[in-house]
Amino acid sequence: xxxxxxxxxERLEQEKFDVAVVDVLYFSKCVYLIPHRLQxxxxxxxxxxxxxxxxxxxxxxxxxxxVFPLSEQMSFVExxxxxxxxxVVTFILPFAVSPMTREIQDKFSRYGSFSSLDELELKSxxxxxxxxxxxxxxxxxxxxxxxxxxxxxxxxxxxxPPDIENFIDGAKKGVILMxxxxxxxxxxxxxxxxxxxxxxxxDGYRVVWRLNNRDDVKLPDNVMIAQWLPQGDILAHPSLxxxxxxxxxxxxxxxxYHGVPMIGFPVFGDxxxxxxxxxxxxxxxxxxxxxxxxxxxxxxxxxxxxxxxYKERVMKASEIFRSQAQSPVERATFWIxxxxxxxxxxxxxxGNDLPLYSYMMLDVLAFIVVAFLLLIYVLFTxxxxxxxxxxxxxxxxxxxxxxx
Numbered sequence: 001x002x003x004x005x006x007x008x009x010e011r012l013e014q015e016k017f018d019v020a021v022v023d024v025l026y027f028s029k030c031v032y033l034i035p036h037r038l039q040x041x042x043x044x045x046x047x048x049x050x051x052x053x054x055x056x057x058x059x060x061x062x063x064x065x066x067v068f069p070l071s072e073q074m075s076f077v078e079x080x081x082x083x084x085x086x087x088v089v090t091f092i093l094p095f096a097v098s099p100m101t102r103e104i105q106d107k108f109s110r111y112g113s114f115s116s117l118d119e120l121e122l123k124s125x126x127x128x129x130x131x132x133x134x135x136x137x138x139x140x141x142x143x144x145x146x147x148x149x150x151x152x153x154x155x156x157x158x159x160x161p162p163d164i165e166n167f168i169d170g171a172k173k174g175v176i177l178m179x180x181x182x183x184x185x186x187x188x189x190x191x192x193x194x195x196x197x198x199x200x201x202x203d204g205y206r207v208v209w210r211l212n213n214r215d216d217v218k219l220p221d222n223v224m225i226a227q228w229l230p231q232g233d234i235l236a237h238p239s240l241x242x243x244x245x246x247x248x249x250x251x252x253x254x255x256x257y258h259g260v261p262m263i264g265f266p267v268f269g270d271x272x273x274x275x276x277x278x279x280x281x282x283x284x285x286x287x288x289x290x291x292x293x294x295x296x297x298x299x300x301x302x303x304x305x306x307x308x309x310y311k312e313r314v315m316k317a318s319e320i321f322r323s324q325a326q327s328p329v330e331r332a333t334f335w336i337x338x339x340x341x342x343x344x345x346x347x348x349x350x351g352n353d354l355p356l357y358s359y360m361m362l363d364v365l366a367f368i369v370v371a372f373l374l375l376i377y378v379l380f381t382x383x384x385x386x387x388x389x390x391x392x393x394x395x396x397x398x399x400x401x402x403x404x
Contacts, residue, residue: 009037018340021045027097032120033108041125041339047270049127052090053118055351055359056142060086063139069272071280072137122352125344126335130249134317135256135277144347146335148328152250153257156236167224173204174241177234181248189215197294199223235260242304247274259318261310263300265289282313
């Protein structure tokens with residue numbers, strides 16, 4: 001966000017928007033300046049939230065951070081790691097982010113004073129979060145927080161491109177879909193060879209793979225590659241048996257929606273956390289993209305294909321997901337319209353207006369500790385005074401008798 005884009009902001013202002021949905025990552029909170037400048041309410045859309053910043057009681061004892069591949073059931077060491085990670089994200093990491101310049105703050109403070117981008121985040125009318133109780137882990141939610149996990153998951157229209165449909169229909173036992181999303185479509189040659197070696201030995205199965213084979217690695221006949229695939233429609237196909245994924249959040253929810261077990265190869269960011277969910281929930285298995293062999297991959301593929309419990313667990317999750325009264329899209333639409341009509345003051349917790357030390361009750365705890373120590377001191381002093389009064393004269397009389 002710079003100070004020389006007034007013309008763009010003025011054009012946005014002329015559109016008379018009612019509300020803004022702000023897609024925020026930790027390092028891009030400057031986007032809050034846009035709705036602040038337009039003076040319209042805004043909804044934060046995010047993978048998760050920093051509980052200390054947004055004032056939500058997600059204790060690190062049972063709510064794992066996206067920073068680490070942890071589940072909700074943590075050992076002491078994992079809880080310690082999770083707690084330290086939370087403190088680092090809240091108090092240390094901000095120093096690694098480029099600070100907002102005084103020029104920008106002065107410019108945008110004309111439309112309402114604020115001390116930091118975190119304060120603007122705290123003023124969000126609502127939070128749309130890509131977390132839920134089915135694929136992710138249960139946690140308390142404030143009234144202004146709504147789960148829209150699985151926003152891209154939807155029923156298939158039943159139509160696939162003819163080449164893909166013909167390839168899938170030719171599989172005797174079923175099909176495996178492999179895609180690492182738009183970011184990781186280019187896979188190093190040695191990894192392509194490892195995957196190909198495993199796929200080549202899948203008797204009766206075919207693999208649809210989103211891949212840019214830039215190194216011209218020889219692929220087996222049962223593999224079809226493309227640089228773009230209708231992922232949701234393929235996942236919905238009845239012949240689809242397994243999804244090999246980088247564990248992006250949207251793809252993982254789409255697989256659960258269609259009841260497809262997974263093998264996860266996390267690459268970066270929240271994908272390691274998402275891959276851990278596969279192991280913990282029993283929806284599949286996770287593997288190390290930098291340290292695996294074709295034999296290990298083949299063994300895991302056979303394990304998931306032969307062990308029906310993986311399919312059963314993900315199918316149950318799919319039924320729960322589909323049974324909700326509102327779909328994620330309907331839920332998001334309802335709350336956007338709600339904020340436009342009524343605002344969000346009635347959803348806002350008083351904790352949002354407290355400084356962090358008050359929200360964490362550090363001032364109250366400090367008072368209790370000081371009062372307790374003062375009470376101990378007073379009791380000790382009183383006891384010492386009583387002991388002196390009771391024992392002092394006796395000691396003096398005994399001394400007089402000895403002197404006589």
